[in-house]
Amino acid sequence: MTSPLIRFDSWFFAKGKPHTLALLRIVFCSIAFLVLLIQSSFLYDYYGQGGLLSVEGLELWQWTGEGFNPLKYLSFKELVAFYTVILFACIGGILGLFTRVSLIITALGFLAFHNRNPLILNSGDALLRLVLTYLACSSCGNAYSLDRLRVLRSKKVDLAEQEVNLWPQRLIAIQIALLYFSAAWFKMQGVLWREGLVIWFVSRIEELQRFPVPEFFYSLWFSKVATYGTLILELALCTLVWFKPYRSWILAGGVLLHAGISYQFNIPFFGLITVSCYLAFYSSSEIQHFMKMLYKRVTSVRRPRSLRKLSPTGS
Protein backbone atom coordinates (compact mmCIF):
# COMPACT_ATOMS: atom_id res chain seq x y z
CA MET A 1 0.00 0.00 0.00
CA THR A 2 1.40 3.40 -0.99
CA SER A 3 1.66 6.21 1.53
CA PRO A 4 -0.83 9.12 1.35
CA LEU A 5 2.03 11.48 0.42
CA ILE A 6 3.04 9.36 -2.58
CA ARG A 7 -0.60 9.09 -3.66
CA PHE A 8 -0.97 12.85 -3.31
CA ASP A 9 2.19 13.37 -5.36
CA SER A 10 0.98 11.11 -8.18
CA TRP A 11 -2.41 12.83 -8.23
CA PHE A 12 -0.88 16.31 -8.10
CA PHE A 13 1.69 15.73 -10.84
CA ALA A 14 -0.49 13.57 -13.05
CA LYS A 15 -0.70 14.15 -16.80
CA GLY A 16 -3.86 14.46 -18.82
CA LYS A 17 -5.70 16.22 -21.63
CA PRO A 18 -5.62 20.06 -21.56
CA HIS A 19 -9.34 20.83 -22.07
CA THR A 20 -10.12 21.90 -18.48
CA LEU A 21 -7.10 24.19 -18.43
CA ALA A 22 -8.12 25.59 -21.82
CA LEU A 23 -11.64 26.39 -20.67
CA LEU A 24 -10.25 27.97 -17.49
CA ARG A 25 -8.00 30.09 -19.73
CA ILE A 26 -10.92 31.37 -21.82
CA VAL A 27 -13.07 32.14 -18.77
CA PHE A 28 -10.34 33.84 -16.72
CA CYS A 29 -8.91 35.88 -19.60
CA SER A 30 -12.47 37.07 -20.37
CA ILE A 31 -12.97 38.08 -16.73
CA ALA A 32 -9.54 39.77 -16.67
CA PHE A 33 -10.49 41.69 -19.83
CA LEU A 34 -13.77 42.89 -18.26
CA VAL A 35 -12.09 43.79 -14.96
CA LEU A 36 -9.63 45.98 -16.86
CA LEU A 37 -12.21 47.39 -19.25
CA ILE A 38 -14.48 48.79 -16.52
CA GLN A 39 -11.49 50.62 -15.03
CA SER A 40 -10.76 52.48 -18.28
CA SER A 41 -12.45 55.75 -17.18
CA PHE A 42 -10.81 55.67 -13.74
CA LEU A 43 -7.22 54.77 -14.54
CA TYR A 44 -5.86 58.11 -13.33
CA ASP A 45 -7.82 57.97 -10.07
CA TYR A 46 -6.77 54.39 -9.38
CA TYR A 47 -3.17 54.35 -10.55
CA GLY A 48 -2.08 57.90 -11.47
CA GLN A 49 0.34 59.97 -9.41
CA GLY A 50 -2.46 62.46 -8.65
CA GLY A 51 -4.94 59.65 -7.95
CA LEU A 52 -6.10 57.91 -4.79
CA LEU A 53 -2.62 56.68 -3.92
CA SER A 54 0.52 58.60 -4.85
CA VAL A 55 3.85 56.79 -5.09
CA GLU A 56 4.91 58.49 -1.83
CA GLY A 57 1.68 57.29 -0.17
CA LEU A 58 2.24 53.80 -1.54
CA GLU A 59 5.72 53.69 -0.06
CA LEU A 60 4.24 54.47 3.35
CA TRP A 61 1.78 51.63 2.98
CA GLN A 62 2.81 48.38 4.63
CA TRP A 63 2.29 45.96 1.75
CA THR A 64 4.73 47.22 -0.81
CA GLY A 65 8.48 47.62 -0.96
CA GLU A 66 10.17 44.80 -2.74
CA GLY A 67 7.20 43.65 -4.89
CA PHE A 68 7.07 43.83 -8.69
CA ASN A 69 5.94 47.41 -9.22
CA PRO A 70 6.99 48.95 -12.54
CA LEU A 71 3.99 51.30 -12.71
CA LYS A 72 5.38 53.65 -10.10
CA TYR A 73 8.13 54.65 -12.55
CA LEU A 74 5.76 55.32 -15.46
CA SER A 75 4.15 58.59 -16.53
CA PHE A 76 0.38 58.48 -17.00
CA LYS A 77 0.70 58.21 -20.79
CA GLU A 78 3.05 55.25 -20.40
CA LEU A 79 0.64 53.71 -17.90
CA VAL A 80 -2.19 53.94 -20.46
CA ALA A 81 0.05 52.24 -23.04
CA PHE A 82 0.86 49.49 -20.49
CA TYR A 83 -2.87 49.07 -19.78
CA THR A 84 -3.59 48.74 -23.51
CA VAL A 85 -0.91 46.05 -23.88
CA ILE A 86 -2.48 44.06 -21.03
CA LEU A 87 -5.92 44.39 -22.66
CA PHE A 88 -4.54 42.94 -25.91
CA ALA A 89 -2.77 40.20 -23.95
CA CYS A 90 -6.14 39.27 -22.43
CA ILE A 91 -7.63 39.01 -25.93
CA GLY A 92 -4.66 36.83 -26.92
CA GLY A 93 -5.41 34.64 -23.91
CA ILE A 94 -9.11 34.34 -24.80
CA LEU A 95 -8.35 33.36 -28.40
CA GLY A 96 -5.38 31.20 -27.46
CA LEU A 97 -3.04 33.21 -29.70
CA PHE A 98 0.61 33.11 -28.56
CA THR A 99 -1.01 31.79 -25.41
CA ARG A 100 2.00 31.39 -23.13
CA VAL A 101 3.31 34.90 -23.86
CA SER A 102 -0.20 36.41 -23.59
CA LEU A 103 -0.81 34.73 -20.24
CA ILE A 104 2.59 35.74 -18.82
CA ILE A 105 1.98 39.38 -19.86
CA THR A 106 -1.56 39.30 -18.40
CA ALA A 107 -0.43 37.77 -15.09
CA LEU A 108 2.50 40.19 -14.71
CA GLY A 109 0.26 43.09 -15.74
CA PHE A 110 -2.28 42.29 -13.04
CA LEU A 111 0.49 41.87 -10.48
CA ALA A 112 1.84 45.31 -11.46
CA PHE A 113 -1.59 46.97 -11.21
CA HIS A 114 -2.30 45.29 -7.86
CA ASN A 115 1.05 46.35 -6.42
CA ARG A 116 0.55 49.93 -7.64
CA ASN A 117 -2.66 50.33 -5.64
CA PRO A 118 -3.45 47.54 -3.15
CA LEU A 119 -6.05 49.73 -1.40
CA ILE A 120 -8.72 49.22 -4.07
CA LEU A 121 -8.59 45.42 -4.27
CA ASN A 122 -11.09 42.86 -3.04
CA SER A 123 -10.61 39.12 -2.53
CA GLY A 124 -11.75 38.43 -6.09
CA ASP A 125 -8.81 40.45 -7.42
CA ALA A 126 -6.34 38.39 -5.38
CA LEU A 127 -7.88 35.14 -6.63
CA LEU A 128 -7.84 36.35 -10.24
CA ARG A 129 -4.16 37.27 -9.97
CA LEU A 130 -3.30 33.85 -8.53
CA VAL A 131 -5.25 31.87 -11.13
CA LEU A 132 -3.74 33.88 -14.01
CA THR A 133 -0.29 33.05 -12.64
CA TYR A 134 -1.12 29.34 -12.45
CA LEU A 135 -2.51 29.39 -15.99
CA ALA A 136 0.61 31.17 -17.28
CA CYS A 137 2.61 28.16 -16.03
CA SER A 138 0.33 25.66 -17.79
CA SER A 139 -0.19 24.32 -21.30
CA CYS A 140 -3.67 25.83 -21.46
CA GLY A 141 -3.13 26.90 -25.08
CA ASN A 142 -3.13 23.30 -26.31
CA ALA A 143 -6.92 23.17 -26.78
CA TYR A 144 -9.72 25.53 -27.83
CA SER A 145 -7.09 27.89 -29.25
CA LEU A 146 -5.73 29.43 -32.42
CA ASP A 147 -2.31 28.12 -31.41
CA ARG A 148 -3.65 24.58 -31.69
CA LEU A 149 -5.01 25.27 -35.19
CA ARG A 150 -1.71 26.85 -36.22
CA VAL A 151 0.28 23.78 -35.14
CA LEU A 152 -2.33 21.44 -36.64
CA ARG A 153 -1.94 23.12 -40.05
CA SER A 154 1.82 23.54 -40.07
CA LYS A 155 3.01 20.37 -38.34
CA LYS A 156 -0.08 18.13 -38.61
CA VAL A 157 0.08 17.56 -34.84
CA ASP A 158 -3.01 17.91 -32.67
CA LEU A 159 -1.85 19.49 -29.38
CA ALA A 160 -5.26 18.78 -27.81
CA GLU A 161 -4.52 15.05 -28.02
CA GLN A 162 -1.20 15.38 -26.19
CA GLU A 163 -1.02 14.87 -22.45
CA VAL A 164 0.09 17.87 -20.38
CA ASN A 165 1.04 18.50 -16.75
CA LEU A 166 -2.09 18.94 -14.67
CA TRP A 167 -0.47 20.47 -11.59
CA PRO A 168 -1.63 24.03 -12.47
CA GLN A 169 -5.22 22.74 -12.58
CA ARG A 170 -4.73 20.91 -9.27
CA LEU A 171 -3.20 24.06 -7.81
CA ILE A 172 -6.32 26.07 -8.76
CA ALA A 173 -8.55 23.42 -7.11
CA ILE A 174 -6.39 23.41 -3.96
CA GLN A 175 -6.32 27.21 -3.97
CA ILE A 176 -10.10 27.50 -4.00
CA ALA A 177 -10.48 24.84 -1.28
CA LEU A 178 -7.87 26.70 0.77
CA LEU A 179 -9.82 29.92 0.28
CA TYR A 180 -12.97 28.35 1.73
CA PHE A 181 -11.06 26.66 4.56
CA SER A 182 -9.38 29.88 5.54
CA ALA A 183 -12.56 31.94 5.15
CA ALA A 184 -14.49 29.51 7.37
CA TRP A 185 -11.75 29.56 10.01
CA PHE A 186 -11.59 33.37 9.99
CA LYS A 187 -15.37 33.47 10.36
CA MET A 188 -15.48 31.02 13.23
CA GLN A 189 -13.19 33.35 15.19
CA GLY A 190 -15.92 35.99 15.15
CA VAL A 191 -18.63 36.20 17.80
CA LEU A 192 -21.24 37.48 15.31
CA TRP A 193 -20.62 34.48 13.05
CA ARG A 194 -20.91 32.04 15.94
CA GLU A 195 -24.18 33.67 17.01
CA GLY A 196 -25.63 33.68 13.49
CA LEU A 197 -25.99 37.47 13.32
CA VAL A 198 -23.72 38.42 10.44
CA ILE A 199 -26.40 38.66 7.75
CA TRP A 200 -28.46 40.89 10.06
CA PHE A 201 -25.62 43.42 10.13
CA VAL A 202 -24.27 43.12 6.61
CA SER A 203 -27.70 43.34 4.95
CA ARG A 204 -28.15 46.73 6.63
CA ILE A 205 -24.98 48.31 5.23
CA GLU A 206 -26.46 50.75 2.70
CA GLU A 207 -23.34 51.19 0.59
CA LEU A 208 -23.04 47.43 -0.01
CA GLN A 209 -26.55 46.75 -1.32
CA ARG A 210 -27.13 46.01 -5.00
CA PHE A 211 -30.64 44.72 -5.83
CA PRO A 212 -33.71 44.92 -3.56
CA VAL A 213 -34.49 41.75 -1.57
CA PRO A 214 -37.74 40.47 0.02
CA GLU A 215 -38.58 41.73 3.51
CA PHE A 216 -37.82 38.38 5.21
CA PHE A 217 -34.13 38.77 4.26
CA TYR A 218 -33.95 41.36 7.03
CA SER A 219 -35.42 39.09 9.71
CA LEU A 220 -33.46 37.53 12.54
CA TRP A 221 -34.39 33.94 11.63
CA PHE A 222 -33.17 34.43 8.06
CA SER A 223 -29.92 35.90 9.38
CA LYS A 224 -29.33 32.76 11.45
CA VAL A 225 -30.18 30.39 8.57
CA ALA A 226 -28.01 32.31 6.07
CA THR A 227 -25.07 32.81 8.46
CA TYR A 228 -24.87 29.17 9.57
CA GLY A 229 -25.66 28.01 6.02
CA THR A 230 -22.69 30.00 4.71
CA LEU A 231 -20.38 28.43 7.29
CA ILE A 232 -21.59 24.90 6.55
CA LEU A 233 -21.29 25.40 2.79
CA GLU A 234 -17.79 26.87 3.06
CA LEU A 235 -16.67 23.90 5.14
CA ALA A 236 -18.23 21.51 2.60
CA LEU A 237 -16.53 23.39 -0.25
CA CYS A 238 -13.12 22.63 1.20
CA THR A 239 -13.76 19.04 2.32
CA LEU A 240 -16.66 17.13 0.73
CA VAL A 241 -15.97 18.68 -2.67
CA TRP A 242 -13.04 16.27 -3.08
CA PHE A 243 -15.39 13.25 -3.04
CA LYS A 244 -16.86 12.68 -6.49
CA PRO A 245 -20.39 11.60 -5.44
CA TYR A 246 -20.89 14.90 -3.58
CA ARG A 247 -18.82 17.15 -5.83
CA SER A 248 -21.49 18.52 -8.18
CA TRP A 249 -24.02 19.00 -5.37
CA ILE A 250 -21.55 20.91 -3.22
CA LEU A 251 -20.40 23.04 -6.15
CA ALA A 252 -24.04 23.77 -7.06
CA GLY A 253 -24.47 24.94 -3.46
CA GLY A 254 -21.43 27.17 -3.92
CA VAL A 255 -22.90 28.62 -7.11
CA LEU A 256 -26.15 29.40 -5.26
CA LEU A 257 -24.22 30.96 -2.37
CA HIS A 258 -22.26 33.28 -4.67
CA ALA A 259 -25.33 34.05 -6.80
CA GLY A 260 -27.09 35.16 -3.60
CA ILE A 261 -24.12 37.25 -2.46
CA SER A 262 -23.72 38.81 -5.92
CA TYR A 263 -27.44 39.61 -6.12
CA GLN A 264 -27.63 41.34 -2.77
CA PHE A 265 -24.15 42.81 -2.32
CA ASN A 266 -22.10 44.96 -4.63
CA ILE A 267 -18.81 43.04 -4.74
CA PRO A 268 -17.94 43.13 -8.44
CA PHE A 269 -16.62 39.93 -10.04
CA PHE A 270 -15.89 38.18 -6.73
CA GLY A 271 -18.65 35.59 -7.17
CA LEU A 272 -17.90 35.07 -10.86
CA ILE A 273 -14.17 34.58 -10.26
CA THR A 274 -14.72 32.17 -7.37
CA VAL A 275 -17.36 30.10 -9.17
CA SER A 276 -15.22 29.94 -12.33
CA CYS A 277 -12.53 28.19 -10.30
CA TYR A 278 -14.95 25.30 -9.76
CA LEU A 279 -14.12 24.15 -13.31
CA ALA A 280 -10.77 22.93 -11.94
CA PHE A 281 -12.60 20.13 -10.10
CA TYR A 282 -13.67 18.56 -13.41
CA SER A 283 -11.56 16.32 -15.65
CA SER A 284 -10.90 17.06 -19.29
CA SER A 285 -13.23 14.28 -20.45
CA GLU A 286 -16.06 15.82 -18.40
CA ILE A 287 -15.31 19.26 -19.85
CA GLN A 288 -15.17 17.85 -23.40
CA HIS A 289 -18.55 16.17 -22.85
CA PHE A 290 -19.98 19.44 -21.52
CA MET A 291 -18.57 21.45 -24.44
CA LYS A 292 -20.02 18.98 -26.96
CA MET A 293 -23.45 19.28 -25.34
CA LEU A 294 -23.15 23.06 -25.33
CA TYR A 295 -22.15 23.05 -29.00
CA LYS A 296 -25.14 20.86 -29.92
CA ARG A 297 -27.46 23.12 -27.93
CA VAL A 298 -26.09 26.29 -29.54
CA THR A 299 -26.20 24.94 -33.08
CA SER A 300 -29.75 23.65 -32.62
CA VAL A 301 -30.86 27.08 -31.33
CA ARG A 302 -29.25 28.82 -34.30
CA ARG A 303 -31.44 26.87 -36.76
CA PRO A 304 -35.17 27.30 -36.08
CA ARG A 305 -36.97 24.00 -35.49
CA SER A 306 -39.34 24.59 -38.43
CA LEU A 307 -36.37 24.82 -40.80
CA ARG A 308 -34.68 21.75 -39.35
CA LYS A 309 -37.74 19.63 -40.17
CA LEU A 310 -37.86 20.79 -43.78
CA SER A 311 -36.17 18.79 -46.48
CA PRO A 312 -33.72 20.59 -48.82
CA THR A 313 -36.53 20.96 -51.34
CA GLY A 314 -38.74 22.57 -48.72
CA SER A 315 -41.43 19.86 -48.85
Added chain:
Amino acid sequence: MIVRSIVVRAVVYFHLLAILSYALPTPPENMKIGVYDVSLSEKIGAWPAYFLGWNSVSVRPLFDTYVRLTGAHQHWNMFAPTPIHENLWVDATVTYKSGAEKQYVFPRNSKLTIVDGFIQERYWKYLDSVQEESNAIMWPDMARFVAQKMYKHHEDPPVRVRLHRHTKPVSEPGSKDDAEYTNFTFYDTPISSKNLKKERV
Protein backbone atom coordinates in the same frame (compact mmCIF):
# COMPACT_ATOMS: atom_id res chain seq x y z
CA MET B 1 14.19 15.09 -17.64
CA ILE B 2 14.46 13.76 -14.08
CA VAL B 3 16.30 16.89 -12.94
CA ARG B 4 13.57 19.05 -14.48
CA SER B 5 10.87 17.00 -12.77
CA ILE B 6 12.63 17.35 -9.39
CA VAL B 7 13.06 21.12 -9.82
CA VAL B 8 9.41 21.59 -10.82
CA ARG B 9 8.25 19.51 -7.86
CA ALA B 10 10.46 21.48 -5.46
CA VAL B 11 9.19 24.85 -6.72
CA VAL B 12 5.53 23.80 -6.73
CA TYR B 13 5.69 22.25 -3.24
CA PHE B 14 7.47 25.35 -1.94
CA HIS B 15 4.68 27.47 -3.42
CA LEU B 16 2.04 25.19 -1.90
CA LEU B 17 3.60 25.56 1.55
CA ALA B 18 3.81 29.33 1.08
CA ILE B 19 0.13 29.75 0.19
CA LEU B 20 -0.91 27.35 2.97
CA SER B 21 0.98 29.44 5.50
CA TYR B 22 -0.25 32.77 4.12
CA ALA B 23 -3.89 31.74 3.77
CA LEU B 24 -4.24 30.65 7.38
CA PRO B 25 -5.70 33.32 9.67
CA THR B 26 -3.65 35.15 12.24
CA PRO B 27 -4.69 34.16 15.78
CA PRO B 28 -7.48 36.15 17.45
CA GLU B 29 -6.19 39.26 19.25
CA ASN B 30 -7.01 37.92 22.73
CA MET B 31 -5.39 34.56 22.02
CA LYS B 32 -1.99 35.53 20.60
CA ILE B 33 0.55 32.88 21.40
CA GLY B 34 2.24 33.20 24.76
CA VAL B 35 0.42 36.32 25.93
CA TYR B 36 -2.23 34.75 28.12
CA ASP B 37 -2.26 32.43 31.09
CA VAL B 38 -5.05 29.84 31.09
CA SER B 39 -5.77 26.40 32.48
CA LEU B 40 -4.65 23.22 30.71
CA SER B 41 -8.18 22.41 29.46
CA GLU B 42 -8.46 25.87 27.98
CA LYS B 43 -5.03 25.45 26.39
CA ILE B 44 -6.15 22.20 24.75
CA GLY B 45 -9.30 23.96 23.52
CA ALA B 46 -7.16 26.80 22.22
CA TRP B 47 -4.73 24.66 20.19
CA PRO B 48 -5.84 26.18 16.88
CA ALA B 49 -4.83 29.60 18.22
CA TYR B 50 -1.44 28.22 19.27
CA PHE B 51 -1.01 26.68 15.84
CA LEU B 52 -1.97 29.95 14.11
CA GLY B 53 0.38 31.89 16.37
CA TRP B 54 3.24 29.52 15.56
CA ASN B 55 2.44 29.82 11.85
CA SER B 56 2.32 33.59 11.77
CA VAL B 57 5.38 34.09 13.99
CA SER B 58 7.70 31.28 12.88
CA VAL B 59 6.63 29.96 9.47
CA ARG B 60 5.18 32.87 7.49
CA PRO B 61 8.34 35.05 7.58
CA LEU B 62 10.19 32.27 5.70
CA PHE B 63 8.00 32.93 2.67
CA ASP B 64 7.71 36.74 2.92
CA THR B 65 10.07 37.64 0.08
CA TYR B 66 8.74 34.90 -2.19
CA VAL B 67 5.06 35.82 -1.85
CA ARG B 68 5.73 39.53 -2.31
CA LEU B 69 7.72 38.96 -5.48
CA THR B 70 5.26 36.49 -7.01
CA GLY B 71 2.03 38.09 -5.80
CA ALA B 72 1.06 34.93 -3.91
CA HIS B 73 0.04 36.85 -0.79
CA GLN B 74 -3.56 36.19 0.20
CA HIS B 75 -5.92 36.91 3.03
CA TRP B 76 -9.40 35.39 2.83
CA ASN B 77 -11.11 37.34 5.61
CA MET B 78 -14.23 38.50 3.76
CA PHE B 79 -16.70 39.81 6.38
CA ALA B 80 -14.62 38.08 9.07
CA PRO B 81 -13.95 37.66 11.88
CA THR B 82 -16.11 40.75 12.58
CA PRO B 83 -18.07 42.11 9.63
CA ILE B 84 -18.69 45.82 9.17
CA HIS B 85 -21.60 46.84 11.38
CA GLU B 86 -21.64 50.54 10.70
CA ASN B 87 -22.89 52.50 7.70
CA LEU B 88 -20.22 54.81 6.39
CA TRP B 89 -19.61 57.42 3.75
CA VAL B 90 -16.96 60.08 3.39
CA ASP B 91 -16.98 63.57 1.94
CA ALA B 92 -14.71 66.60 2.05
CA THR B 93 -14.96 70.36 2.27
CA VAL B 94 -12.54 72.13 -0.03
CA THR B 95 -11.63 75.77 0.69
CA TYR B 96 -10.30 77.80 -2.25
CA LYS B 97 -7.84 80.72 -2.24
CA SER B 98 -10.80 83.08 -2.80
CA GLY B 99 -12.42 81.82 0.41
CA ALA B 100 -15.16 79.90 -1.42
CA GLU B 101 -16.01 76.39 -0.19
CA LYS B 102 -17.19 73.33 -2.12
CA GLN B 103 -18.15 69.79 -1.13
CA TYR B 104 -16.62 66.69 -2.67
CA VAL B 105 -18.45 63.42 -2.03
CA PHE B 106 -16.61 60.17 -2.71
CA PRO B 107 -18.77 58.01 -5.02
CA ARG B 108 -21.53 56.35 -2.96
CA ASN B 109 -22.98 53.08 -4.19
CA SER B 110 -26.35 53.90 -2.60
CA LYS B 111 -26.62 57.09 -4.69
CA LEU B 112 -25.41 55.61 -7.99
CA THR B 113 -27.16 53.51 -10.61
CA ILE B 114 -26.54 49.76 -10.40
CA VAL B 115 -24.09 49.92 -13.34
CA ASP B 116 -22.18 52.93 -11.95
CA GLY B 117 -22.12 51.37 -8.48
CA PHE B 118 -20.63 48.21 -10.00
CA ILE B 119 -17.99 50.14 -11.92
CA GLN B 120 -17.03 52.49 -9.07
CA GLU B 121 -17.00 49.99 -6.20
CA ARG B 122 -13.24 50.41 -5.82
CA TYR B 123 -13.73 53.85 -4.27
CA TRP B 124 -15.75 52.21 -1.47
CA LYS B 125 -13.05 49.60 -1.00
CA TYR B 126 -10.47 52.39 -0.71
CA LEU B 127 -12.55 54.42 1.76
CA ASP B 128 -13.44 51.41 3.86
CA SER B 129 -9.79 50.86 4.76
CA VAL B 130 -8.21 54.31 4.49
CA GLN B 131 -10.65 56.19 6.74
CA GLU B 132 -9.77 53.97 9.73
CA GLU B 133 -7.72 55.57 12.51
CA SER B 134 -5.05 52.90 12.07
CA ASN B 135 -4.47 54.20 8.54
CA ALA B 136 -4.14 57.88 9.44
CA ILE B 137 -0.80 57.83 7.66
CA MET B 138 -2.76 57.75 4.36
CA TRP B 139 -4.96 60.78 5.09
CA PRO B 140 -2.60 63.43 3.61
CA ASP B 141 -2.75 61.47 0.34
CA MET B 142 -6.54 61.29 0.53
CA ALA B 143 -6.77 65.07 1.07
CA ARG B 144 -4.38 65.68 -1.81
CA PHE B 145 -6.55 63.50 -4.07
CA VAL B 146 -9.65 65.55 -3.19
CA ALA B 147 -7.81 68.83 -3.81
CA GLN B 148 -6.59 67.52 -7.16
CA LYS B 149 -10.14 66.50 -8.14
CA MET B 150 -11.54 69.89 -7.18
CA TYR B 151 -8.77 71.97 -8.77
CA LYS B 152 -10.56 73.65 -11.69
CA HIS B 153 -9.03 77.12 -12.12
CA HIS B 154 -5.35 78.07 -11.90
CA GLU B 155 -6.16 81.44 -10.34
CA ASP B 156 -8.27 79.94 -7.54
CA PRO B 157 -6.59 76.75 -6.28
CA PRO B 158 -7.69 74.74 -3.23
CA VAL B 159 -5.83 75.81 -0.10
CA ARG B 160 -7.43 73.63 2.55
CA VAL B 161 -9.22 70.27 2.71
CA ARG B 162 -11.29 68.86 5.56
CA LEU B 163 -12.28 65.19 5.43
CA HIS B 164 -15.56 64.17 7.07
CA ARG B 165 -16.68 60.71 8.11
CA HIS B 166 -20.46 60.05 8.28
CA THR B 167 -21.38 56.99 10.30
CA LYS B 168 -24.55 55.28 11.43
CA PRO B 169 -24.45 52.07 13.48
CA VAL B 170 -26.61 49.14 12.39
CA SER B 171 -29.37 48.52 14.92
CA GLU B 172 -28.98 45.65 17.37
CA PRO B 173 -30.70 42.40 16.30
CA GLY B 174 -34.45 42.53 16.85
CA SER B 175 -34.59 46.31 17.30
CA LYS B 176 -35.73 49.05 14.93
CA ASP B 177 -33.31 50.86 12.69
CA ASP B 178 -33.85 54.48 13.81
CA ALA B 179 -30.29 55.78 14.21
CA GLU B 180 -29.18 58.93 12.40
CA TYR B 181 -25.86 59.61 10.70
CA THR B 182 -23.31 61.44 12.83
CA ASN B 183 -20.57 63.55 11.23
CA PHE B 184 -16.98 63.80 12.32
CA THR B 185 -14.14 65.77 10.73
CA PHE B 186 -11.24 63.36 10.91
CA TYR B 187 -8.62 65.31 8.99
CA ASP B 188 -8.00 68.99 8.30
CA THR B 189 -4.98 70.11 6.30
CA PRO B 190 -3.63 73.04 4.27
CA ILE B 191 -2.88 72.23 0.63
CA SER B 192 0.04 73.43 -1.44
CA SER B 193 -1.20 74.45 -4.87
CA LYS B 194 2.34 74.13 -6.22
CA ASN B 195 2.18 70.34 -5.96
CA LEU B 196 -1.27 70.21 -7.53
CA LYS B 197 -0.17 72.13 -10.62
CA LYS B 198 2.70 69.74 -11.10
CA GLU B 199 0.47 66.69 -10.86
CA ARG B 200 -2.36 67.81 -13.16
CA VAL B 201 -2.94 65.56 -16.19
